Amino acid sequence: MEDHKIVQRNIELQREWYGEPLGDRVRRLVVAFDVSQAFLAEVLGISAPMLSQVMSGRRAKIGNPVVLARMIMLERKCLTPDVASGRREALLAALEDVRDARPTVGRDSFPVAAAETPSPGSTEDGAILVALREVAEHEDLVEAAKRLDDDFPAIADLLRRAGRGR
Numbered sequence: 001m002e003d004h005k006i007v008q009r010n011i012e013l014q015r016e017w018y019g020e021p022l023g024d025r026v027r028r029l030v031v032a033f034d035v036s037q038a039f040l041a042e043v044l045g046i047s048a049p050m051l052s053q054v055m056s057g058r059r060a061k062i063g064n065p066v067v068l069a070r071m072i073m074l075e076r077k078c079l080t081p082d083v084a085s086g087r088r089e090a091l092l093a094a095l096e097d098v099r100d101a102r103p104t105v106g107r108d109s110f111p112v113a114a115a116e117t118p119s120p121g122s123t124e125d126g127a128i129l130v131a132l133r134e135v136a137e138h139e140d141l142v143e144a145a146k147r148l149d150d151d152f153p154a155i156a157d158l159l160r161r162a163g164r165g166r
Helices: 001-019 022-033 037-044 048-056 065-077 088-100 123-136 140-148 152-163
Strands: none
Touching: 001 022, 001 065, 001 140, 022 037, 022 065, 022 088, 037 048, 037 088, 037 123, 065 088, 140 152
């Protein structure tokens, strides 16, 4: 297969797998954080040549799910007020946080970093349960949990805990 056809096929696969070409996603991060592609590769935990190959479509996928999880973490951090404002200190702190993160990747937790996810019984977890109880009745929380159980078991568990009043 000719090189340009391989690249086009890989870009189409990226659209299917990741929602859009990875080159577009990575370029947005480079601009948002005002860093070089090589520095972003270091933050993500991938070599600069590998990131370049993924961006250009010479490779179709990111092989390491933790690298993808870090990329999604950075995309989410772009939505926080401090990072969105472009404050240099906030940008650098977000990059450092993601570089140091060891996100877990699993069926119910893709991607989740320990620092971003409250552990059951934590103060933040308790605040979430209280907020759910304020907006929904016990029966509604339990019913919502039943409906979500098969497809979103972690959310269903949270709703069940809120419905139990714990």
